[in-house]
Amino acid sequence: MRFTWFNLMPWPDLPDDFRERYRSVWVDIPNNLYDPRRGHFVYHQYMDQLEYADSLGFDGIGVNEHHQNGYGLMPSPNIIAAALARRTSRAAICVIGNSIALYNPPIRVAEEFAMLDVISGGRLIAGFPVGTPMDTNFCYGQIPSVTRDKYREAHELIMRAWHEDEIFAFDGKYTQLRYVNCWPKPIQKPHPPIYIPGGGSIETWDFCLDYDYNYSYLSFGGYKRGKQLMDGYWERVAQRKKDDSPYRAAFAQIICVGETDQQAEELYSEHVRYFFNRCLHVYPGFADPPGYRTIKTLKAGVLSQLTENALSKFPSLTWKDLVDERYIIAGSPATVRDQMVEMIKGLRIGHVFGLFHNGNMPDWKTRHSSKLFAEKVMPQLRDLWPDWKHDTRWWPQPMENRVQPERSLAGAERP
Amino acid sequence: MNTTTIKTKRGARVRVHHAGKGAPLIFLHGAVGLLPENRFLDRLAERCEVFAPELPGYGESTGEELLDDMLDFALHGWDVVGALGVEKPTLVGHSMGGMIAAEMACIAPNDVHHLALIAPAGLWLAEHPIADLFAMLPFEFARLLFHDPVAGAALLTGGLDFSNLEAVGAFYINNARQMGVAGKLLFPIPNRGLAKRLYRLTTPATLIWGENDKLIPLAYAERWKQLVPQAQLRVVAGAGHMVPYEKAEALVSWLAEISGA
Numbered sequence: 001m002r003f004t005w006f007n008l009m010p011w012p013d014l015p016d017d018f019r020e021r022y023r024s025v026w027v028d029i030p031n032n033l034y035d036p037r038r039g040h041f042v043y044h045q046y047m048d049q050l051e052y053a054d055s056l057g058f059d060g061i062g063v064n065e066h067h068q069n070g071y072g073l074m075p076s077p078n079i080i081a082a083a084l085a086r087r088t089s090r091a092a093i094c095v096i097g098n099s100i101a102l103y104n105p106p107i108r109v110a111e112e113f114a115m116l117d118v119i120s121g122g123r124l125i126a127g128f129p130v131g132t133p134m135d136t137n138f139c140y141g142q143i144p145s146v147t148r149d150k151y152r153e154a155h156e157l158i159m160r161a162w163h164e165d166e167i168f169a170f171d172g173k174y175t176q177l178r179y180v181n182c183w184p185k186p187i188q189k190p191h192p193p194i195y196i197p198g199g200g201s202i203e204t205w206d207f208c209l210d211y212d213y214n215y216s217y218l219s220f221g222g223y224k225r226g227k228q229l230m231d232g233y234w235e236r237v238a239q240r241k242k243d244d245s246p247y248r249a250a251f252a253q254i255i256c257v258g259e260t261d262q263q264a265e266e267l268y269s270e271h272v273r274y275f276f277n278r279c280l281h282v283y284p285g286f287a288d289p290p291g292y293r294t295i296k297t298l299k300a301g302v303l304s305q306l307t308e309n310a311l312s313k314f315p316s317l318t319w320k321d322l323v324d325e326r327y328i329i330a331g332s333p334a335t336v337r338d339q340m341v342e343m344i345k346g347l348r349i350g351h352v353f354g355l356f357h358n359g360n361m362p363d364w365k366t367r368h369s370s371k372l373f374a375e376k377v378m379p380q381l382r383d384l385w386p387d388w389k390h391d392t393r394w395w396p397q398p399m400e401n402r403v404q405p406e407r408s409l410a411g412a413e414r415p
Numbered sequence: 416m417n418t419t420t421i422k423t424k425r426g427a428r429v430r431v432h433h434a435g436k437g438a439p440l441i442f443l444h445g446a447v448g449l450l451p452e453n454r455f456l457d458r459l460a461e462r463c464e465v466f467a468p469e470l471p472g473y474g475e476s477t478g479e480e481l482l483d484d485m486l487d488f489a490l491h492g493w494d495v496v497g498a499l500g501v502e503k504p505t506l507v508g509h510s511m512g513g514m515i516a517a518e519m520a521c522i523a524p525n526d527v528h529h530l531a532l533i534a535p536a537g538l539w540l541a542e543h544p545i546a547d548l549f550a551m552l553p554f555e556f557a558r559l560l561f562h563d564p565v566a567g568a569a570l571l572t573g574g575l576d577f578s579n580l581e582a583v584g585a586f587y588i589n590n591a592r593q594m595g596v597a598g599k600l601l602f603p604i605p606n607r608g609l610a611k612r613l614y615r616l617t618t619p620a621t622l623i624w625g626e627n628d629k630l631i632p633l634a635y636a637e638r639w640k641q642l643v644p645q646a647q648l649r650v651v652a653g654a655g656h657m658v659p660y661e662k663a664e665a666l667v668s669w670l671a672e673i674s675g676a
Contacts, residue, residue: 138550141603145595146483173483285550289602291595298588 001344001381002395004060004094005053005370006252006353009046009080010071012360013038014278024283025070026134033070042073045363050084051406052367053356054091056374059395060125062094062353064197064218066132067139071279071359078112085120089404092396093120096197096216096353097127101147102140105175106154107182110161114186121402122187125395127195127216128155130204133292134282145291148203150174162191193394195250200229201297205236208248214351214394216250220280222327223343226251230347246385247350247394253343254355256330257372264330267365269319272328274359276317333376340377344384351394416456416467420475423494427478431499432467435460438528438675439501442467443492445510446536446548446597447556447590448474451573455663462671466504468495472596479596485607488600489518493526502526505674509533509659510631511597514609521615529673530620532646533658533666534631535639539606543634549602553590562627562655570660613642620646621673623666625654 050061063080066072098109117124136142153172161182170177195214198204208215258264322328329339357366416434440463472479505528508516513535520530561567624636654661
């Protein structure tokens with residue numbers, strides 16, 4: 001098992017009456033709720049936490065891309081990843097990911113990911129999300145019914161740029177480049193492991209299987225709700241006659257560890273409810289513009305996480321509901337361990353993206369929970385897939401003698 | 416009305432509602448498509464020969480994957496006219512259909528007998544932003560589209576039984592398919608540069624606008640008048656954006672008149 005410590009980077013100061021006063025945390029959230037001077041401290045605290053996770057022994061540290069979003073303050077995850085690459089040298093750096101249809105030209109992603117891979121000594125995991133409708137269509141103006149085709153073409157361009165050693169001309173429908181010549185190229189050959197975050201489009205499953213990419217189901221609904229979808233994915237894996245290595249799949253999960261079940265509730269309840277009640281308050285009209293999902297997916301009845309009725313239930317959910325219904329995994333190390341096993345086995349996943357910082361959780365609580373997990377839970381979950389122990393297809397293979405930049409002091413004399 | 420399916424040279428299969436005799440008139444529907452009941456077309460067919468093609472992706476028409484941008488849609492319009500074997504029709508376009516009809520007329524102004532635009536899309540005025548249909552649930556359309564939202568909701572859904580989940584699902588999927596196509600012309604801003612081409616429009620033209628249009632407000636009629644000075648503007652009292660469905664009577668007599676019937 002591999003564990004990545006993820007931070008969505010939420011804005012911690014959304015007002016108590018946010019739901020009543022504003023229609024959405026995303027797209028048209030009022031700009032004056034953001035305070036850049038406060039933001040200075042918030043960014044540094046969140047980056048410190050990611051670096052702390054590296055020191056705790058998490059396998060990866062993870063960031064993602066959102067736009068105009070009150071719970072995701074990383075329009076450019078690559079900037080954060082670059083900073084992390086300079087202050088860590090061990091953990092994989094998971095950028096899940098760059099919405100490749102939004103970069104113009106998309107060769108920019110090939111270049112920036114290559115830079116990150118080179119700076120980090122080959123520690124990059126490269127995520128290629130299609131992107132949510134909120135980010136892709138409403139914030140960045142892409143035509144919903146064209147988004148997937150543009151994504152497909154951007155993927156083709158990036159992959160060719162990484163694979164090919166000769167300069168080539170690219171005559172695409174959306175991008176035309178006379179001289180494609182990726183400088184620098186990634187350390188990992190032919191490219192870093194690719195993760196495709198998905199909400200539930202069946203085309204995404206096939207895309208992952210066509211190229212043997214990791215399928216990452218990013219949901220805030222927890223593993224009980226994720227089960228049906230992941231079962232669908234594994235059925236598809238079997239139909240396509242691919243091996244069923246659990247490392248083909250990843251799942252994101254909110255995790256809160258206390259000394260006891262009781263302490264977990266006392267410490268984290270307020271912050272988890274902040275996340276579900278304020279951070280997930282998205283105007284439904286932004287969640288599913290016509291054309292974004294294919295008719296095939298619509299007919300299959302696979303609804304995206306944000307259009308599920310479940311979302312509208314979030315505000316009335318108590319801590320007990322959230323725990324009992326497994327939206328979150330929370331409690332003592334023993335409780336968390338048992339539920340983690342249930343999740344990992346139930347979903348058949350080799351990678352967990354653990355969300356340890358939630359909503360407006362203060363720094364010390366975030367560290368407390370992360371440390372308990374790293375010391376008392378993670379070691380007991382390591383060997384849940386003994387048959388696939390040596391499967392490293394979806395994990396970075398860094399340089400062995402890489403620089404340890406966190407140990408060098410800026411401005412210090414070299415010996 | 417009768418329906419026939421034609422195949423264009425590009426390869427799209429287009430269902431056309433067709434009735435009547437006399438001067439040819441082509442009606443291009445808006446982003447929500449032809450509604451279940453289209454009485455104005457029946458009435459119009461008593462006066463002239465009416466063709467109402469469904470865009471690819473709408474109703475029974477297919478081939479939406481062949482159409483990417485404004486030029487594709489405008490040429491597709493002429494491909495349909497060609498496949499129907501119609502010469503010099505009166506071209507009537509409603510909303511997004513008006514945007515397409517205007518582009519068609521800019522490409523071939525001498526091939527149009529008369530251009531009638533009913534609350535056409537295609538222009539953008541920063542001081543009068545058009546509401547974002549793509550950020551609305553289909554059940555919210557009526558209040559924006561109709562002068563009388565209650566009557567409008569019934570027209571939009573054709574008396575859909577909302578307790579029948581399967582029927583609601585089918586309605587939702589159909590809407591997603593149609594509006595998905597509309598997005599190619601209307602998302603995120605319904606402006607594909609038509610204003611800079613309207614100088615080519617030498618065709619006789621009529622602009623028809625619902626006085627209470629909440630989607631594309633009357634201010635747009637003024638802008639159209641500036642860009643197409645020969646157009647005659649007719650404002651319809653007691654109508655919103657869906658003039659053909661709200662005030663069929665007045666519309667039919669004007670259209671019959673300009674078509675030469």
